[in-house]
Amino acid sequence: MAAGVVWVALKGHPLGVTRHHCSVGGPMGMLRAVCPHGPPWYPRVRYGTPWVPIPSPHRSLRFHPRSAPSHSAGAMVVLRAGLCPGLTEEMIQLLRANNIRTVVDFVSSDLEDVAQSCSLSYKALVAVRRVLLAQFSAFPTNGADLYEELKSSTAILPTGNPSLDQLLDAGLYTGEVTELAGAPGSGKTQVCLSIAASVSLGLRQHVFFLDSTGGFTASRLYQMLQARVEDKEEQVESSAGPLKAVLIDSVSAVLSPLLGGRQSEGLAIMMQLARELKTLAKEFSVAVVVTNQVTRDSSTGALKSALGRSWSFVPSTRVLLQGRAVPWEEGAAPHTACLAKSPRQPTGMQVQLDIGSDAVQEQRPVTPTP
């Protein structure tokens, strides 16, 4: 999380101390001031507020933008001089002599014993512990603040397909990972293209389409755009809005070669990817859509999405697509979409999808089956 170390002068601090070590980060860019002589204090400062840097004795001050969380807190961070103010080289050497090498070792040890055996000042150790904890741990947010933040940043993106929108309770929610699972030919890529067309044209927001199967066809996308809007100017105009949707087609093509066998590295990579996708969705308020294959459940015979049990916990919404387009057969089974997992709706709802050749979205009757 936080990696910015800035000294600021804050007037009016309740304890009357005017110089603090601040770490920047947290879900709303909260500034967290850790005073070495008292409890942590959270003034509410949003990003962009100008700060006045004060020259401090520690010249090694850097300011990083919010770095990826996994880098700073994932690995066991080794104690080194300058990691935080107050941590000097002599202190490091004394601590190392007592087998305290990493941040976790330092924080979990009993500071009274350490003060005695290393002959260091207890007060200095407590101050360093406070600052290290502020730097490497996560901040708690209040529910009311988080709700305010979400009310302004959550958006619902229409998918371009009215029956699918109904299934998803008005559309794709930003901040969540949605999964489209289906057999080959069930229409996953078509639905993704339809979402891309709808968001970029209808909402004028950027869409990031990651294609790992080679199924992306620009001509099909152009066809869809043509069907929506007649004006050629509007079709090619680049959208001005921020990134709102990330579509990954497909994630199983990338991950299934890694799974299987007795090693757990494949699963670890899959869970790391899942974590990155969810972080992307939550921190930047984008809707992440992934497509996946299906397999049959060994005991019940029902369709379920591939990539195993651990992956099944990752998406918050799952839609199973069925129906195969057989070009030479008239009256082939239409494409259907069934809601398999949702945080808001009861599961089991099923609708008919129109993924026709002209992609003009007609109003199809919704047939919810129990």
Added chain:
Amino acid sequence: MGDAFRRAESGTQLLARLEGRSSLKNLEPNLFAEEGSPVHGDVIEFHGPEGTGKTEMLYHLVARCIIPKSGGGLEVEVMFIDTDYHFDMLRLVTILEHRLEQSTEEMMKRCLGRLFLVNCNSSTQLLLTLYSLENMFCTHPSLCLLILDSISAFYWIDRSNGGESLNSQEMNLKKCANFLEKLVREHHLVLFATTQSIMQKSTNSAEGFFPLKLQSEIDADYRPYLCKSWQQMVTHRIFFSKQFNSGNSTGFTLVSCHLKKKHVAKRSFSIAECGVQF
């Protein structure tokens, strides 16, 4: 100066302990096999495959806690540690709106003000966050419920980072479990944690863990995979599963086991707009 400093720190802790934490006895009697649960110091584990209602049950518990006494709740504060970005604030707000008689902005703000949320990205960060939350438990005497969703989120990543030795793979989770036990004991909290069933049921399933009489009740494929320190500190384990009714709706069942006294209870529930209903 150093002595006075040390005394001041333990003074706050002493005050917090003396003031006492409110009882959570009426939190949700349907979750437990015997009366008068949960008591302070209990560690309850929710276990089940995906889509079986564990997170919904947590929302139900959070709503019971943060609604004021006038609305039928317990009016206590809750600390929710979310390790896999699963928490859906909008869903919680929908549940609260259904349960409060007058759901004004002011009332909603006051209820949500009793909820604290933390997101953790790795097991190391979880451990360090627990250390930094210790201060918060001292200063908030009405904070008596700690929820951890889920504690098994880092399992594969830790296993891969730990290399060959099982000890180093489990080291982080063991430290977290030990520190959680210390927190729960010293500050008189109740801990609810979810674990995901990510392992297949082994052929000689769960033989040594439950006597045969109970095994028929628990037809869940439970295979313990977390470290021993965690398994030893759990006092109640609740298994969630889906129940396919003959009618339209999908029901859910939970089987609640008290691990020391070996009491088992089985309940079914459904999930509606307003949350869990028994």
